[in-house]
Amino acid sequence: xxxxxxxxxxxxxxxxxxxxxxxxxxxxxxxxxxxxxxxxxxxxxxxxxxxxxxxxxxxxxxxxxxxxxxxxxxxxxxxxxxxxxxxxxxxxxxxxxxxxxxxxxxxxxxxxxxxxxxxxxxxxxxxxxxxxxxxxxxxxxxxxxxxxxxxxxxxxxxxxxxxxxxxxxxxxxxxxxxxxxxxxxxxxxxxxxxxxxxxxxxxxxxxxxxxxxxxxxxxxxxxxxxxxxxxxxxxxxxxxxxxxxxxxxxxxxxxxxxxxxxxxxxxxxxxxxxxxxxxxxxxxxxxxxxxxxxxxxxxxxxxxxxxxxxxxxxxxxxxxxxxxxxxxxxxxxxxxxxxxxxxxxxxxxxxxxxxxxxxxxxxxxxxxxxxxxxxxxxxxxxxxxxxxxxxxxxxxxxxxxxxxxxxxxxxxxxxxxxxxxxxxxxxxxxxxxxxxxxxx
Numbered sequence: 512x513x514x515x516x517x518x519x520x521x522x523x524x525x526x527x528x529x530x531x532x533x534x535x536x537x538x539x540x541x542x543x544x545x546x547x548x549x550x551x552x553x554x555x556x557x558x559x560x561x562x563x564x565x566x567x568x569x570x571x572x573x574x575x576x577x578x579x580x581x582x583x584x585x586x587x588x589x590x591x592x593x594x595x596x597x598x599x600x601x602x603x604x605x606x607x608x609x610x611x612x613x614x615x616x617x618x619x620x621x622x623x624x625x626x627x628x629x630x631x632x633x634x635x636x637x638x639x640x641x642x643x644x645x646x647x648x649x650x651x652x653x654x655x656x657x658x659x660x661x662x663x664x665x666x667x668x669x670x671x672x673x674x675x676x677x678x679x680x681x682x683x684x685x686x687x688x689x690x691x692x693x694x695x696x697x698x699x700x701x702x703x704x705x706x707x708x709x710x711x712x713x714x715x716x717x718x719x720x721x722x723x724x725x726x727x728x729x730x731x732x733x734x735x736x737x738x739x740x741x742x743x744x745x746x747x748x749x750x751x752x753x754x755x756x757x758x759x760x761x762x763x764x765x766x767x768x769x770x771x772x773x774x775x776x777x778x779x780x781x782x783x784x785x786x787x788x789x790x791x792x793x794x795x796x797x798x799x800x801x802x803x804x805x806x807x808x809x810x811x812x813x814x815x816x817x818x819x820x821x822x823x824x825x826x827x828x829x830x831x832x833x834x835x836x837x838x839x840x841x842x843x844x845x846x847x848x849x850x851x852x853x854x855x856x857x858x859x860x861x862x863x864x865x866x867x868x869x870x871x872x873x874x875x876x877x878x879x880x881x882x883x884x885x886x887x888x889x890x891x892x893x894x895x896x897x898x899x900x901x902x903x904x905x906x907x908x909x910x911x912x913x914x915x916x917x918x919x920x921x922x923x924x925x926x927x928x929x930x931x932x933x934x935x936x937x938x939x940x941x942x943x944x945x946x947x948x949x950x951x
Contacts, residue, residue, distance in 0.1 A: 515530055516560075516562075517529070517561065517563070517611060517614075518609070518612075519564040519610065521570065521573065526541065526564075527607045528540060531612055559581075562614075563587060563614035565586070565588075565606075571624065585614055587610065587613075588620045623745070623749060629745040633743070639710070642709065646699060671699065676696070713738050718859065726741070726837075727854050727855065728851045729829065729832065730850065731797030736791070736794045740791070743784035744756065744759070754831075756834045760787055761788050762780075762830055764778065791826040792822065794829060795809075802887055804896075808824075809822065811901065849886060
């Protein structure tokens with residue numbers, strides 16, 4: 512059977528079609544991007560056909576309609592399809608033709624297409640992020656009204672809580688400004704109600720997701736961060752190494768190197784899932800304030816590169832740690848059991864499970880000061896142990912020659928360090944927190 516490769520240049524209202532067959536490309540006109548038109552188009556295809564299209568807003572719906580009718584559907588990364596992005600003559604027909612030709616040559620940069628559950632989770636996480644941004648915008652508008660009317664700061668901790676709103680109602684404002692504040696608070700309450708609904712739905716999903724609950728054993732990672740990561744990644748096993756996951760999240764530094772010149776490392780790439788990257792940075796800010804190896808890593812990098820670079824390096828370290836934990840099926844080695852139990856109980860309550868007031872549950876230990884103190888001491892001990900291990904792994908002698916020019920580590924430790932090198936922990940335990948040199 513003759514192989515046919517079909518390129519679709521997809522737009523909001525239509526898709527341009529080009530068909531490659533026996534080395535010849537011909538244009539096949541346009542079809543409307545409606546379910547009815549796409550179903551008719553799919554029925555006209557053979558089971559051996561292959562279809563290529565670029566990733567765009569309606570790509571997933573088109574792939575869902577075509578996948579059952581053809582041998583393969585390839586979604587291309589538009590940022591990597593250089594033949595299209597840098598084409599001197601760029602029209603719909605040319606774009607569809609290039610897609611068909613690249614697919615025929617198996618030279619199309621393919622994008623992983625998430626399943627239905629992952630797509631739904633991504634939409635819910637994105638909706639929650641939108642609600643949070645809207646609430647922040649409304650709060651900022653209220654603060655701006657108070658600022659331009661010379662109203663002092665609210666003595667209550669939360670301006671939008673019960674005490675804060677009572678204080679706000681007593682402030683003298685012009686009539687139009689008062690109406691604006693009332694309207695903004697009304698919108699804020701509406702968005703707050705919607706946020707509670709989406710949080711409850713995400714909590715119910717998280718209770719049935721073992722990966723999400725496993726990531727929550729990391730200090731600084733709550734259900735919001737864990738759900739953002741699992742929704743963005745989907746299947747962790749599709750990444751062969753943690754470095755590929757880091758590149759997918761855009762936390763890898765840009766590198767420029769030519770000839771014999773040393774490599775120049777710049778800012779992080781910031782490609783891929785921006786929301787998940789931001790969540791990892793937020794989790795890093797919390798993790799570096801908590802005793803443990805992550806804080807020791809942050810302090811070491813901050814001493815050399817500053818606070819901002821150190822917290823981004825910690826976020827990268829968290830991404831590496833997440834990969835190892837999920838692919839190996841292990842919880843965080845330095846988790847605090849009572850804190851983890853408290854997180855999971857809060858997750859159950861948010862999902863709508865009964866509260867069982869007056870009964871001690873697994874999260875009751877977190878309320879005991881001696882339990883929290885003991886876990887904190889163990890975390891501080893792990894932090895000091897990590898700092899000592901890193902000091903032992905680092906070469907004591909000054910770098911010379913090629914290592915000094917490129918910034919590479921010495922391949923051989925100085926005398927007296929071989930025994931300490933052999934005592935390093937198993938890679939499964941240190942992988943998430945001890946790749947110090949690559950993360951920095």
